[in-house]
Amino acid sequence: MMFAAQSIAEFFQGFGGWQYVIAAVIHAVLLVHVFAVSPFAFIWLERKVSGRIQDRLGPTRVGGLFGWLQSLADGIKLVQKEDLCPSAADSMLFRSAPYIVCVSSFAAFMVLPFSHGWVAVAADCGLFIILAILSLEVFGIIMAGYSSGSKWSLFGGMREAAQMVSYEIPLAICALVPVIAAGSLNLGEVGGMQRGWFTNWFMFHDPFTFIAFFVYFVVATASCKRAPFDLAEAESELVGGFHTEYSGMRWSFFFMGEYASMFSVCGIASVLFIGGWNTGLAPIDDALYAARNASLDGTAGSAAVGYLANVIGAGVFAAKASFGVFVQVWLRWTLPRLRIDQVMTTCLKYLVPISCFLFLGATLWPLMLVTGMGRTTWTAPIGDRAAEGLQETREGTVEVSAIAVPRIDISLAVPTANNIESEGVVQ
Amino acid sequence: MNGESFLFTVFALATCLGAIAVVFSQTVVRMAFWLVISLGSTAALFFLANADFVGAAQLLIYVGGTLVLLVFGVMLTASGPYLKIATSPGEIVMGSCVGLLFLVVVYASLNGVDWREPSTAVTESGNPVVATGNTLRPIGLSFLGSRPDQDLTADGETLTPGYLLPFEIVSVHLLVVLIGAAYLARAKRRAVGSG
Numbered sequence: 292m293m294f295a296a297q298s299i300a301e302f303f304q305g306f307g308g309w310q311y312v313i314a315a316v317i318h319a320v321l322l323v324h325v326f327a328v329s330p331f332a333f334i335w336l337e338r339k340v341s342g343r344i345q346d347r348l349g350p351t352r353v354g355g356l357f358g359w360l361q362s363l364a365d366g367i368k369l370v371q372k373e374d375l376c377p378s379a380a381d382s383m384l385f386r387s388a389p390y391i392v393c394v395s396s397f398a399a400f401m402v403l404p405f406s407h408g409w410v411a412v413a414a415d416c417g418l419f420i421i422l423a424i425l426s427l428e429v430f431g432i433i434m435a436g437y438s439s440g441s442k443w444s445l446f447g448g449m450r451e452a453a454q455m456v457s458y459e460i461p462l463a464i465c466a467l468v469p470v471i472a473a474g475s476l477n478l479g480e481v482g483g484m485q486r487g488w489f490t491n492w493f494m495f496h497d498p499f500t501f502i503a504f505f506v507y508f509v510v511a512t513a514s515c516k517r518a519p520f521d522l523a524e525a526e527s528e529l530v531g532g533f534h535t536e537y538s539g540m541r542w543s544f545f546f547m548g549e550y551a552s553m554f555s556v557c558g559i560a561s562v563l564f565i566g567g568w569n570t571g572l573a574p575i576d577d578a579l580y581a582a583r584n585a586s587l588d589g590t591a592g593s594a595a596v597g598y599l600a601n602v603i604g605a606g607v608f609a610a611k612a613s614f615g616v617f618v619q620v621w622l623r624w625t626l627p628r629l630r631i632d633q634v635m636t637t638c639l640k641y642l643v644p645i646s647c648f649l650f651l652g653a654t655l656w657p658l659m660l661v662t663g664m665g666r667t668t669w670t671a672p673i674g675d676r677a678a679e680g681l682q683e684t685r686e687g688t689v690e691v692s693a694i695a696v697p698r699i700d701i702s703l704a705v706p707t708a709n710n711i712e713s714e715g716v717v718q
Numbered sequence: 719m720n721g722e723s724f725l726f727t728v729f730a731l732a733t734c735l736g737a738i739a740v741v742f743s744q745t746v747v748r749m750a751f752w753l754v755i756s757l758g759s760t761a762a763l764f765f766l767a768n769a770d771f772v773g774a775a776q777l778l779i780y781v782g783g784t785l786v787l788l789v790f791g792v793m794l795t796a797s798g799p800y801l802k803i804a805t806s807p808g809e810i811v812m813g814s815c816v817g818l819l820f821l822v823v824v825y826a827s828l829n830g831v832d833w834r835e836p837s838t839a840v841t842e843s844g845n846p847v848v849a850t851g852n853t854l855r856p857i858g859l860s861f862l863g864s865r866p867d868q869d870l871t872a873d874g875e876t877l878t879p880g881y882l883l884p885f886e887i888v889s890v891h892l893l894v895v896l897i898g899a900a901y902l903a904r905a906k907r908r909a910v911g912s913g
Contacts, residue, residue, distance in 0.1 A: 312721035384751055391754070414770045423774040426782030430754060433789050437747055449793065456786060 318411040322400045330550035331362045332613075337620050344624040372539035379440030380536065388438060389537070389544035391431030396552040399424045403558050404479045406568045406604030407583055417478040418470060421559060422463050425514075425552060429455040435545070436533035447532030450522045450631055457638045458514040462556075464646040465507035468653045469493035469500050469563045472673060478559075482567030486580060489571030490670045494564040497668075499652035504564040506645055508615070511556035513638070515549060518623035522631050550616075557615030558608070565611055568604030579603060726766055732759035744802045746792045750785055757781050827855070861885050 335350065338361060342349025354360025376382045401424075402417040404410035414420055429452050436448015472493050473481045485491050494504045513520035522532075534545050561567055569576050582600040585593045629637065657667040666672065736756030740749050757780045764773030805813075859865070863882035 309721050312724070315721075381745065381747070384747060387751070416771045416774060419778075420770060420774040423778035423782060426778055427758075429786060430781065430789070433786065433793075434747065434751065437789070437793060445793070452786065452790065459782075 318401075322397070322411060326397045326400060326551050327547070329554045330547045331366075333550045333553065333616055333620075334362045334365065334546070335359060336617065337623075340617065340620045341624045344621070366543070369539055369543045374541065375536075375538045377440055377536050381438040381440070384434050384438035385440075385536075386541070388431045388435035389541045389548075391434065392428050392548040393431075393544045395424055395427035395431065396548040396555065398427075399552065399555045402478065403555055404482055404562060404567065405608055406601040407483065407580075408479065409601055409605060410479055413479055414477070416476045418466060418476045418481075418559070418563075421478070421555070422459075422466065425555070426459055428548065428552065431548075432533050435537070439533070439536040441536050443535045444533050447535065451516060451533055454516065454520065454522060454631075454634055454638075455514055457635060458510050458520075458642075461506065461638065461642040461646040462510045462514050464643075464650050465503045465510060466559065466563060468503035468507075468646075468649050469496065471650070471653045472496045472500060472668075474673070478562050478567075482562045482569070484673065485566040486569050486576045488573045489566065492564065492566040492569075492571065496670070497653065497656040499649045499656060500564065503646070503649045503653070504560065506642060506649065507560055507564070508618070510638075510642055510646075511560060512619050512622065513634070515553045515556060515619070517549075517553065517619050519626040519628050520634055521623075521628065522634055553616050553619055554612055557612040557619070560615055561608060561611040567611075568608040570607055722766065726763070729759040729762040729766065732756070733763065744804070746803055747789060749803075750789050750792070753788075754781055754785055757785070857881075 335358070339349040339357065350358030350361035352358055353364045376385055399421050401411045402414050402420050404413075404417075410417075412420075432455070433448050433452045436444045436446075436451065439445070439448075469481070470476060473484055475481055475484075481493070485493060489495065493500050495501065516522075534542055537545065565571075570579075579600040582593075583597045585597065660667055660669065733756050736752045736754075736759060739752035740756065743749050743752060757776065761773045761776040761781070764770075764776055856865075860880035861882065863880045865880050
């Protein structure tokens with residue numbers, strides 16, 4: 292039974308050493324679809340929302356109701372366009388730059404959990420990996436700007452790189468604020484700890500995480516180079532910024548990368564701050580959790596129910612992250628664009644100190660609560676939830692390894708004389 | 719060949735070919751591109767070895783940080799488009815000498831390691847120690863401040879705390895050089911009346 296296997300790798304167990312390769316290919320294909328379809332939806336959303344905000348209708352014709360096939364029409368148009376490379380450009384770098392942007396924002400989906408145990412790579416330092424991967428995107432943009440052989444592109448690339456590099460700092464610090472509360476960089480565990488009422492979400496853990504959520508969102512918007520921080524694409528001064536010289540599919544790769552990284556930063560926000568795949572209503576969450584646990588007994592029926600519970604979880608996660616993307620679109624069409632010096636001032640003079648303050652506050656908060664109230668949180672203690680979270684992810688992944696640290700049996704480490712002799716190393 | 723060794727082959731080849739391409743390309747930004755390929759594949763090798771944290775740190779520090787800094791430096795200092803570096807024969811000779819020396823060192827230390835399965839042994843005092851396969855070198859320990867080759871308790875022995883202090887001084891020196899370079903490279907500011 293397909294649902295009974297705890298992971299794709301387990302399902303293909305009979306394939307010798309290749310099961311992980313097959314599992315990796317399947318994960319990659321699934322992620323490519325998430326990666327390709329989400330920009331498809333978000334570009335339509337962008338057009339529709341911008342239309343409504345500007346008192347227009349937006350797309351109405353292609354595909355019938357609400358023009359939902361507009362993105363497909365756009366895509367077909369872009370595929371048909373000529374793949375141009377300016378004669379002044381360094382053609383190898385010019386052609387490969389869009390792939391770097393695209394691949395790095397795509398690779399970030401690798402460690403992003405979509406539901407309980409539904410993650411391509413369940414890494415213990417998942418958040419660190421995702422931040423590292425997202426920081427690669429800037430290199431593709433610098434290359435695009437530099438290799439185009441155009442001054443607009445070069446200026447756009449420089450601005451963009453300066454902006455993305457400096458906004459990475461508050462982004463990482465703000466992402467660490469809920470991590471201090473959770474005590475884990477494993478995104479699956481952090482998500483699992485927020486089960487129960489929505490007061491368990493890390494956003495409501497303390498006042499610092501509450502502010503950190505909004506600061507994170509602003510910084511994430513800026514690091515995705517979205518308006519009001521889209522200096523690189525400031526049409527009025529820089530034509531098209533770093534992608535001035537691009538056309539057709541290579542141009543659209545930049546935009547796929549942009550929409551995909553919008554989704555992934557909102558996904559990170561959703562897992563870290565607003566409960567990830569948990570609904571925030573304790574009865575529903577508990578029911579879904581029970582369904583997942585029941586699915587471990589191996590029968591086909593309960594496995595299908597557990598699978599369904601995960602599908603619901605993934606839907607909740609996608610809804611939260613998509614709402615974040617919607618807010619980013621909303622902001623883009625509402626706020627005027629900042630000037631480049633204002634963008635840098637906002638980051639270096641305001642957002643970095645604010646995020647450092649939040650970081651410090653979040654570390655001191657449990658100590659203040661301990662002296663005042665005699666406990667470390669005002670909601671359910673993290674310690675209890677941490678155990679649940681651990682249990683949840685450990686059960687969800689293939690290799691159920693016991694928590695290693697306290698259980699090292701010292702007696703095993705001291706071999707007997709026989710052992711030493713048989714191992715042949717006595718020195 | 720199973721999947722893991724296949725992936726290892728792919729990434730190891732990408733690492734080596736990227737490194738070779740860095741040496742043989744002329745444009746600085748192309749070199750940076752090949753360096754991204756090489757360093758990114760090294761990170762992939764770390765991930766293959768289940769060293770997630772080291773792999774992510776490699777990506778964040780070297781690919782996302784150092785290389786971006788390098789390209790920025792090229793952009794800010796280049797006098798024309800597509801800055802090229804022409805290597806003189808003398809530099810090639812010097813570079814290959816350093817490279818060959820490094821190769822000898824790496825080869826020697828690889829040969830010195832006992833690659834068999836590490837096993838446990840018991841010291842005289844009864845503590846279990848894991849046999850390390852001869853991976854420790856006195857000079858490496860000296861950089862950490864420990865001198866196993868000297869008996870510091872002996873009479874008349876002056877205190878020699880290894881090379882930790884010089885090592886730290888060199889890193890501070892690097893910082894000084896960075897600040898000095900930033901100061902020298904800074905554009906001269908005109909005095910602007912601030913209202």
